[in-house]
Amino acid sequence: MVSKKIELLVGLFVAIGIAAILMLALKVANAGIAGNGETYQLYAKFDNIGGLKVRSPIKVGGVVVGRVENIKLDQEDYMPIVTLEIYSNYDNFSEATSVSILTAGLLGEQYLGLDPGFLDEELDIGVLQPGDFIEDTKPALVLEELIGQFLFSQDSED
Amino acid sequence: MLEKIQSLGHNTIYIIAGLGRAMMMLLSAIVQVPNPKKGWPLLMNQLFSVGVLSLLIIIVSGTFIGMVIALQGYTILVGYGAEASLGPMVALSIIRELGPVVTALLFAGRAGSALTAEIGLMKATEQLSSLEMMAVDPLRRVIAPRFWAGLISMPLLSAIFAAVAILGGHLVGVDWLGVDSGTYWSVMQAEVDWSNDVLNGVIKSVVFAFVITWIAVYKGYDCVPTSEGISRATTATVVQSSLIVLGLDFILTALMFTN
Amino acid sequence: MSENLVEIKNLSFYREERCIYDDISLNIPKGKVTAIMGPSGIGKTTLLRLIGGQLKPDSGQILFAGQDIPSLSRSKLYTLRKKMSMLFQSGALFTDMSVFENVAFPMREHSRLPENLIEKMVMMKLEAVGLRGAMHLKPGELSGGMARRAALARAIALDPELILYDEPFAGQDPISMGVVVRLIRDLSDALGLTSVVVSHDVPEVMSIADYIYIVAEQKIIGQGTPEQISEMKSELVQQFIQGEADGPVPFHYPAQSYKSQLLGEDP
Numbered sequence: 001m002v003s004k005k006i007e008l009l010v011g012l013f014v015a016i017g018i019a020a021i022l023m024l025a026l027k028v029a030n031a032g033i034a035g036n037g038e039t040y041q042l043y044a045k046f047d048n049i050g051g052l053k054v055r056s057p058i059k060v061g062g063v064v065v066g067r068v069e070n071i072k073l074d075q076e077d078y079m080p081i082v083t084l085e086i087y088s089n090y091d092n093f094s095e096a097t098s099v100s101i102l103t104a105g106l107l108g109e110q111y112l113g114l115d116p117g118f119l120d121e122e123l124d125i126g127v128l129q130p131g132d133f134i135e136d137t138k139p140a141l142v143l144e145e146l147i148g149q150f151l152f153s154q155d156s157e158d
Numbered sequence: 159m160l161e162k163i164q165s166l167g168h169n170t171i172y173i174i175a176g177l178g179r180a181m182m183m184l185l186s187a188i189v190q191v192p193n194p195k196k197g198w199p200l201l202m203n204q205l206f207s208v209g210v211l212s213l214l215i216i217i218v219s220g221t222f223i224g225m226v227i228a229l230q231g232y233t234i235l236v237g238y239g240a241e242a243s244l245g246p247m248v249a250l251s252i253i254r255e256l257g258p259v260v261t262a263l264l265f266a267g268r269a270g271s272a273l274t275a276e277i278g279l280m281k282a283t284e285q286l287s288s289l290e291m292m293a294v295d296p297l298r299r300v301i302a303p304r305f306w307a308g309l310i311s312m313p314l315l316s317a318i319f320a321a322v323a324i325l326g327g328h329l330v331g332v333d334w335l336g337v338d339s340g341t342y343w344s345v346m347q348a349e350v351d352w353s354n355d356v357l358n359g360v361i362k363s364v365v366f367a368f369v370i371t372w373i374a375v376y377k378g379y380d381c382v383p384t385s386e387g388i389s390r391a392t393t394a395t396v397v398q399s400s401l402i403v404l405g406l407d408f409i410l411t412a413l414m415f416t417n
Numbered sequence: 418m419s420e421n422l423v424e425i426k427n428l429s430f431y432r433e434e435r436c437i438y439d440d441i442s443l444n445i446p447k448g449k450v451t452a453i454m455g456p457s458g459i460g461k462t463t464l465l466r467l468i469g470g471q472l473k474p475d476s477g478q479i480l481f482a483g484q485d486i487p488s489l490s491r492s493k494l495y496t497l498r499k500k501m502s503m504l505f506q507s508g509a510l511f512t513d514m515s516v517f518e519n520v521a522f523p524m525r526e527h528s529r530l531p532e533n534l535i536e537k538m539v540m541m542k543l544e545a546v547g548l549r550g551a552m553h554l555k556p557g558e559l560s561g562g563m564a565r566r567a568a569l570a571r572a573i574a575l576d577p578e579l580i581l582y583d584e585p586f587a588g589q590d591p592i593s594m595g596v597v598v599r600l601i602r603d604l605s606d607a608l609g610l611t612s613v614v615v616s617h618d619v620p621e622v623m624s625i626a627d628y629i630y631i632v633a634e635q636k637i638i639g640q641g642t643p644e645q646i647s648e649m650k651s652e653l654v655q656q657f658i659q660g661e662a663d664g665p666v667p668f669h670y671p672a673q674s675y676k677s678q679l680l681g682e683d684p
Contacts, residue, residue: 017314
C-alpha cells in the first residue's frame with residue numbers, strides 16, 4: 001500500500017533528478033546543439049601539428065563546425081595526418097579551403113581553423129567530398145622556431 | 159608459521175565464501191519475473207525512503223561544495239588572469255569526480271546504513287524467517303525492491319548534486335566574485351563534453367550505486383541477528399562501501415579520462 | 418494414534434562441529450497438540466526450522482504429508498509451506514504495517530480474493546484471538562501478549578494444516594499465558610489443526626498437550642501422554658518436570674576441580 005503523499009514525493013524526486021540531468025546535458029554540456037548529429041570526415045596533412053589533440057575543436061570564424069577525430073603519422077613520409085570530423089550540416093566547403101593550427105589565447109588550447117575559400121566552377125574548384133584531403137595546410141607555430149626566425153631577421157638587418 | 163598460513167587460508171576461504179553468498183543473494187533477488195502489481199508499491203516505498211529522504215543532505219552538501227570550489231578556484235585562477243575558466247573548472251571537477259564520489263559517500267552514510275540496519279532488524283526480529291515460512295521469498299520481497307531503489311535513486315541524486323553544485327559555483331563565482339555570467343556558462347559549455355564528461359559521470363554513479371546498495375543489503379541480510387551484530391554490520395556497510403567507492407573511482411577515472 | 422502428519426526419521430543435525438540432534442525419530446499425529454520439551458539451548462527451535470525447511474539436516478528424513486522436506490525443490494517447498502505456519506517467539510509482526518495489514522498480508526500474497534472479502538476474513542481471524550478492536554494499531558503499540566495473539570491470527574490466516582509454536586508461553590504474564598493456552602487448545606479442537614508446541618514451561622504444556630516428547634542431550638529421553646510422562650522413572654525426566662536445580666543435568670557447568678583452580682594448581 002502506497003500513500004498518495006509518498007507517490008507524490010517520489011514523483012517529485014524523479015522529476016527533479018531528470019531536470020538535473022537535462023540541465024547537465026543542455027545548460028552545462030550543450031549537447032543539444034550540433035553535438036551529436038551526423039558527421040563526415042576530411043583529412044589534412046601537416047608539417048607539424050604542435051599541441052593539437054584528438055577532440056580539439058575545428059572552427060570557422062570562431063564557430064565550432066567539428067572536432068579532430070584522429071591523429072596519426074603517414075607510413076611513407078612520416079607526416080602527421082589529421083582526421084577532421086565535420087558536422088554534416090556544414091557540407092559545402094570548397095576545395096580551396098585552407099586549414100591552419102591556431103591557439104586560443106596566450107596559454108590556451110590549440111584548435112583547427114578552417115578558411116573556407118570559394119567555389120568556382122570555371123576554375124574547376126568543386127566541393128570537398130567526404131574522405132578528401134585538404135591540400136592547403138599551415139602548420140602549427142612552434143615557439144622555438146619563431147624565436148629562431150626573429151633572431152635571424154634581427155641579424156640580417158644589421 | 160604453520161598457524162599463520164592456516165589463518166591466511168581460513169581468512170581467504172571466509173572472504174570467498176562471503177563473496178559467493180553475496181553473489182547468490184543478489185542473483186536470486188534480482189533474477190526474476192517482475193510482478194508489477196505487487197512490485198510497484200514496494201519499489202515506490204523504497205524509492206521514498208532511499209531516494210527522497212536523501213534529497214536534503216544531497217542538495218545542501220552539493221550547494222556548499224560547489225560554492226567552495228568556486229571560491230578556491232577563483233583565488234587560484236585569478237593569479238593567472240584566467241578567471242574566465244572558473245565555469246569549466248567547477249563543472250568538470252563536479253561532473254567527473256565530486257558529484258559521483260561525494261554523492262556515493264553521503265549515500266552510503268545516509269541510505270546504505272539505514273538499509274543495513276533495517277534489514278538486520280527484520281532478521282533479528284525473525285521477520286525474514288516468518289516471511290519464508292509464509293512462503294514469501296524474502297529476497298524478492300525485501301531485498302529486491304531495496305536494491306532497485308538504490309540503483310535508481312543514486313544516479314538521480316548524483317545528477318541533482320552536480321546541478322546544484324554548479325549553481326552554487328555560479329552563486330559564488332558570478333554573484334559574489336564578479337565573473338561574468340555569460341562567460342561562466344559559455345566557457346563551460348565549450349569545455350564540458352556530453353559523452354566524455356557527463357555520461358562518464360553518470361556511469362560512475364551507476365557503478366557506485368550498484369556496489370553500495372549491494373553491500374548494504376547483503377550486510378543486513380547476512381548479519382548476526384543480535385543488536386551487536388546489527389551495529390557491526392551497519393558500520394561495515396559504511397566503511398567497506400566508502401573504501402570500495404574510492405578504489406573503484408580511481409580505476410574508473412584511469413579507464414575513462416586518460417588516453 | 419491414527420495418522421501422522423509429520424514423521425521424522427533418523428534425523429541427525431550438526432551446527433558447525435557441534436551435534437544438535439543425533440539420530441532421533443518422532444511422529445506428529447494429525448489433529449493433535451504435540452509438545453516438544455527440553456532444557457533451553459538444546460535446539461528446540463532448530464527442530465521447528467527443520468520441519469519448516471529453513472534448515473537442512475545432515476542425514477535423515479522429515480516427511481510432511483508423505484513428502485520429504487529436505488529433498489524438495491525450492492518451488493515445491495514454497496508450495497508446501499502454504500499448508501503450514503509458524504508462530505515465532507517474538508511474534509515477528511511486520512513493524513511497518515498495522516495489525517490488520519499484517520493479518521491480511523498472507524491472504525493478499527497467496528490468494529486472489531477481492532479486497533472486501535479479505536477484509537471480512539481478517540476480521541474473523543482477529544475476532545478469534547480477541548483483537549478486532551486493535552486492528553488499526555501498529556505492532557509497536559501492542560503489549561507482548563497482544564503481539565503474540567496478533568501473530569497467531571496471522572499464522573491461521575490461510576487455514577494451515579500445521580502450526581508450529583515456538584515458545585508460545587515464554588515471557589508472558591499469567592493472564593496472557595492463560596489466553597494463549599486456551600487459544601492453542603481451541604484452534605486445535607475447533608479447526609482440527611495439527612499443532613507442534615516447543616516449550617520449556619512444564620505446567621502449561623502438561624495442560625494442553627496430547628502427546629509429549631522430551632528432548633535432551635541430542636536424544637529423545639522420554640515420550641508419552643502427560644500422565645505417562647509424570648509417572649516416568651527416568652531421573653532426567655523427573656528433574657526436568659519437577660524443576661530441580663541439581664540432578665542428572667548438573668547445576669555446575671563442566672569445569673576443573675574447584676579446589677585446584679582456587680589454589681592455582683595446574684589441571
